[in-house]
Amino acid sequence: MSKRLFDLLAAAAGLALLWPLFLVIGLAIKFDSPGPVFFRQQRVGRGGVPFRLFKFRTMTVAGEGGGPEITIGEDTRITRIGALLRRYKLDELPQLIDVVRGTMSLVGPRPEVPRYVNQYSPERRQHVLSVRPGITDFASLRFRNESELLAQAVDPEREYVEVIMPEKLRVAGNYIDHASMRSDLRLLGLTIRTVFAPVEPMRRMDRMMTDTGLWQRLDQLLSHPFRRRTLAAMAYDAAMVLGAWHLTYLFRLGFERWQPGRPWYDDYVSVAVVLVYLATIQFFGVRGAMWRYFGFDDFRRMALACFFAGLLCATGVLMAELVGVSRAVLVLHPLFTLLALVLSRMAFRVLWEHAHGRASGDDGTRRYVIIVGANLVARRLLAGLHLRHGWHVLMLLDDDPELHGKRIAGVVVEGAVDRLRDPALILGATHVVLALDGATPSQRERALQLAQETGLVILTVPSADQLTPVAPNIAG
Numbered sequence: 161m162s163k164r165l166f167d168l169l170a171a172a173a174g175l176a177l178l179w180p181l182f183l184v185i186g187l188a189i190k191f192d193s194p195g196p197v198f199f200r201q202q203r204v205g206r207g208g209v210p211f212r213l214f215k216f217r218t219m220t221v222a223g224e225g226g227g228p229e230i231t232i233g234e235d236t237r238i239t240r241i242g243a244l245l246r247r248y249k250l251d252e253l254p255q256l257i258d259v260v261r262g263t264m265s266l267v268g269p270r271p272e273v274p275r276y277v278n279q280y281s282p283e284r285r286q287h288v289l290s291v292r293p294g295i296t297d298f299a300s301l302r303f304r305n306e307s308e309l310l311a312q313a314v315d316p317e318r319e320y321v322e323v324i325m326p327e328k329l330r331v332a333g334n335y336i337d338h339a340s341m342r343s344d345l346r347l348l349g350l351t352i353r354t355v356f357a358p359v360e361p362m363r364r365m366d367r368m369m370t371d372t373g374l375w376q377r378l379d380q381l382l383s384h385p386f387r388r389r390t391l392a393a394m395a396y397d398a399a400m401v402l403g404a405w406h407l408t409y410l411f412r413l414g415f416e417r418w419q420p421g422r423p424w425y426d427d428y429v430s431v432a433v434v435l436v437y438l439a440t441i442q443f444f445g446v447r448g449a450m451w452r453y454f455g456f457d458d459f460r461r462m463a464l465a466c467f468f469a470g471l472l473c474a475t476g477v478l479m480a481e482l483v484g485v486s487r488a489v490l491v492l493h494p495l496f497t498l499l500a501l502v503l504s505r506m507a508f509r510v511l512w513e514h515a516h517g518r519a520s521g522d523d524g525t526r527r528y529v530i531i532v533g534a535n536l537v538a539r540r541l542l543a544g545l546h547l548r549h550g551w552h553v554l555m556l557l558d559d560d561p562e563l564h565g566k567r568i569a570g571v572v573v574e575g576a577v578d579r580l581r582d583p584a585l586i587l588g589a590t591h592v593v594l595a596l597d598g599a600t601p602s603q604r605e606r607a608l609q610l611a612q613e614t615g616l617v618i619l620t621v622p623s624a625d626q627l628t629p630v631a632p633n634i635a636g
Contacts, residue, residue, distance in 0.1 A: 343584025
């Protein structure tokens, strides 16, 4: 599936699902302060072509007409509702309209105002503006507290132009060089998790569940029922397929025509559709995967299953000349089904990992680690660190090509140390651990420089003769 097709279908589905939220937000903005619901600002898009970006209005009308083009700390121009929308990034949701129009993508470098784009170097301008700008990108997550950082600066404008903007451009360039559908999906998931998981309420709930022993019970529950070929998993998948069928009709016809617009035989068709999807899910081995270990390979198999199921269903409906079944429903239903199945399994895995970790007695803090080096010291570190007390080793990196693709204690050597520049690879990581026993000073310096560019916490380990295989001692 091409990036543009995915953007179009996902944005259209998002608008269809979120229109009640749009209505509520619009009413809240109107009641809070006079002025329009939407704020439109000129930004620079692909190829340097300017366009007007949609956002929910978060400032007073007078405030939006003047003042700096960057938000600094507790900006007095921001309304009460605007502060809430900015906190949870809800003001960005109308940019789904821009995605449908083709001026933006779901994932890509954030579009800048012309004033700042004019300060780009010619090489950087050509590189960054070679793709559609996006609603979210890696730099947005790294600088999600940008206004607070600017508020601490003596000269916020200068801080943005000389410090923050160059780093954003560097990250954007790395994304463009390594862009893939896999990295886009991971970034979208991390964006949703970052924005809609308030820290303090989650901490209070976590303490309550720890004190009452609910994490242990939840861990036992999630570790047992959804095993291979269970009736519960099959019933759930059937419900998702059937629900997506009706949701697609609702998206296509609207609430008033949802039931009247369906032919009398549509319920029989939907049952046949469910059976076809269950058969393809079984054929492609989707049901053989454990939900709590859901990953990209499972997503790939699920996408193939939904594609072929949708193709079989459309072929059957056309051959049977069931003209009452909407052709748009036949096209969109596989996407809606795929989203429902994938998101539910991702949520299951996230919930199980957290419950399993808390039931195992860690402090609830997750540390996702990239280890640079795959020699003896790295292997000892891996043996004592991985999956203990909240430490999760994501991958190993090493310049030895013979090690690339191999697994060490279940962890893959993903490639050379230079891959630290790939933002998709480091997505979700919190720490880089340098385990370079036997490396030359120049190799250590280069690895350190690459690690610093990631913006992650950097830790080092002692040499092999200092590191015991039982309890690794990590020193920053």
